[in-house]
Amino acid sequence: MDLSFLNNLRKITDEDDRLVTITLLIDITSNLISDRNNHRYHTLPICYIREMFQKYTGAMQCLHTIGFKQINDDYVFDQTISDKQLQEIVKLLENELDPKPNDKCEEVKCNSLDLGITDNDRSSNSLISFDNFHVSSHFNKLIPFVSILKRVQSYEDINLQHYIRSKIIPLEDFNRRISKKMKSTDINKRDLLLLELLRWFKEEFFTWFDRANCDYCKKPMDFAEYIQPTREEREYGDAHRVELYRCSTCSSEYRFPRFNAPIKLLETRSGRCGEAANLFACLCRSLSFLTRYIYDPSDHVWTEVYSESEQRWLHCDSCENLCDSPLVYEKGWKKELTFCIAFAKDHIGDVTWRYVTNFKQIIQRRNINEKNFARTIHQINRKIQSQLNQEEKIKIISNQIKDIVSMLNEEKSAKESELHGRQSGSLGWKLSRGETDQQDDVINGYVYSITNEECEKGSIEIEYNSVVDKYLRNGIEEIKKDGWIDRVYSCSNIQRKIEKDWKMVYLCREHLHTNGVLSWTIQLKPEEEKFYQFHHITIQCPTKAFDQYTQIICQLQIDDKQIIDLSQNLSSNSLFEYSLDNKLDSLTNIRITFKVILNCSNDNNDNNAWQKGQLCRQTTEQVSNDDQSHYLRIHATIRKRNLNL
Structure with a gap:
């Protein structure tokens, strides 16, 4: 050979x-x-x-x-x-x-171990084949059991998991972010890893596909029809249908295959909830999370991930960056759910009861023979688990019983409040309580120290560009590590929100939080403060409030004492100017902090209130380099003290 x-x-x-x-x-x-x-x-x-x-x-x-x-x-x-x-x-x-013996591979290995990621103990070759497995035609019309089982089993490919960990997921960045968060919360590291994966997937990795844009006319195309996939799309992308879009102006066409194969989705990174849930579940398995793919016949899918620290399954919607909010579909989206079926590598289960509040109403809506349906699920589980040993089978059954009991005994009336970010006991609520409830700000501690050159020049200018998530100092781009948070002095409950469907980006409050705060600080060095002081400050802080309940408060703090509420320049909705009262007989005006506070008086009645106060809002599409209207800009002039007094 x-x-x-x-x-x-x-x-x-x-x-x-x-x-x-x-x-x-x-x-x-x-x-x-x-x-x-x-x-x-x-x-x-x-x-x-x-x-x-x-x-x-x-x-x-x-x-x-x-x-x-x-x-x-x-x-x-x-x-x-x-x-x-x-x-x-x-x-x-x-x-x-x-991995080749180089520093990068060693980093991946170390980060994997540090984050609790291990190779799966069961080879994909040992999984059951479902090629000749038949499910009752009545139930198979409701739930495509076999095709989803094959999809879920594809996540167990060890080589695919190695590739995802080494080339797709930025484990080093994850580890750094998680280490920072662990300083101010007692949440388990693996749970923080899950939350970080959700954030990264929604904000940086996956792109929502609404409809195609015409490359020639630069406008949205119209959906024309469903067509058959090519053999290549079918066999190597597992596409079952293709959406055809057509431009109403020039008649050009665009094909959008609905791929299901994870290896293909890692390439395209685009789609709707089907592609998102499929790919997110695959990423979760590569990080050693016990994972379920949740199928809802009323046209939505999502994921559940098992939390070892919480000893329960957590609802995760990668399209919405939501964790532990199972009633969002019934109470928030007003969906009339009938079936929510969980597919894992070693079992399936009916978990509808986690996502609904009125069990009797759901039973009537389902209109099936519940005993036969339960029997069908049992038969499928016997097939899936036929190669497991008795100890493994008992563990799975025990966990399923615990899950069923928790779903049926869980108090549902209080969970409606989770849609307003106040569900007691949810992972999201515990995160907010652990990080911010006992303090106003989380101190990041970055201070812009004025250099001798800036003192001689007589000014410093700090800029933040939300589109590329980078800072500039005196027009020179600074090294980016974690984006906007790199250069803040303090912050709490703030996020950089990317709306991939609307192609917008901005800073706003995090969901589940009643207020958000962030600040920046500039300060003279001790060796310079005897000779120089700040004189005048101009701040451009683009703000956007979407209703009358939203409040955006901007403040200046001079040294560590005086706090000034800034009034906006009438000629601009984002420009603030302030001249400092220079007292020459003492060391004043050596430190300036600019703070922004976001809050809303309508949180109890508006589930979207958290994002209705925005900073630095701008489109993510190509804009002119001359357009800096979305920049945060802090410009301070510096003058010499009168040493003759």
Whole structure:
């Protein structure tokens, strides 16, 4: 068997491309091992080969070694290679995925261990095949059991999980953020990791797809019809249908395949709730979270993640960046839920009761034979768990019983308040209580110390650009670590909100909090304060209030005593100016703090009140570099003291 392809695979310079290429080759070979007689795995379209493999000699050599030969417009498996040889190829390819001995890989390993991430103890090859498994046609019309089970089992691919941890999720950034939060809260590190993953997924990773835009006319296209996917989209992206959009002006068309394969979604990072929940569940499994994919036939899906510290399943909606808010659909969205079915790697379950308050009404709405439905779920679980040992089965059943009891005994009347951010006992509420209820601000402590050059020049200018989440000092971009929070002196309950559907970005209060505060501080160095003092300050702070209940208060604090409520310049809704009273007989005017306070008097009645007071609002689409209307800008002039007095 010719193994020269290994050396050529190692020559792929782009590490991401190398890992993806090897992972795809492993998937192709593993499919042949697990189901050699399935002709679906015997043919690879030439367009797929050209896109994914043809540019890499090692990949083409590997396919040839496996036994794929070009016949017309396809590469066809000739079945001459033995299963033992295929297994040897998979093992060799998996070894190529092992981290190279460099600092980056050591960082990934250390961060994984620090965050409690371990390799799964069960290989994806040991999972049950559902190809010939049949579910009652009546119930299968309600819930596509088999297709979802196959999807959930795809998350168990160890090579895919390694790739996600090493190349997709920024574990180093996560670890740094979590370490900061742990200084001011007693929440478990793994729970903080889950919350950070939710935030990152919504704000930075996944893009919501509403409808296509015409590249020529620069306007939204209209949905035309559903069409069939290509063979490549179907076989390698697991797409079952494609949305076709058409421009009403120029008639150009755009195809949007509804992919289901995680490896493809890691590439596109776009879609709606189906793609989001699917991909988020896969990311959770790569971080060693016990994960459920929740299917709601009334056109929504989300995720549940098991919290070891809380000893319960937490509702997680990656589209909304919501955690532990299960009644949001019934009470907030006014959905009439009928079924919420949980799919995990080793069990399925009916968890509808976690998401509704009126059980009798739901039973009437479901209009099925509940005993037969429960029997169907039991039969599927027996199939899923057929390769587990008795101890594993007992543990799963025990956890399911606890889950059912908690759902049925849980007090539902009080949970409506969670939609206003006040549910006692929810993870989100505990986060707010742990971090901010006992203090006004969380001190970050960054102070802009005035340099000698700035004193000589007579001014300093600090700017923050919300679109790129970066600071500038005197027009020079500063190094970014964590974005807006890098340079604040203090903050509490503030977030940078990215609306990917509306393509807007701004700073606002966090959900579940009644007020938000942030401040910036500039100060003369001790060796300069005898000779210089601040003279005049101009502040541009773009604000946006969306109703009469929202309050945005801006204040200046001079030194550590005097607090001034700033009035806006009548010529601009965002410009503040203040001249300091320079007392020359004492060391005054050496420190200035600018503070912004966001609150609202209508939180009890408006679930969206938290985002109706905004700072630095701007579109995320391409804007002119000259447009700085959304910048926070602090400009202070400095003058020499009169030392003759």
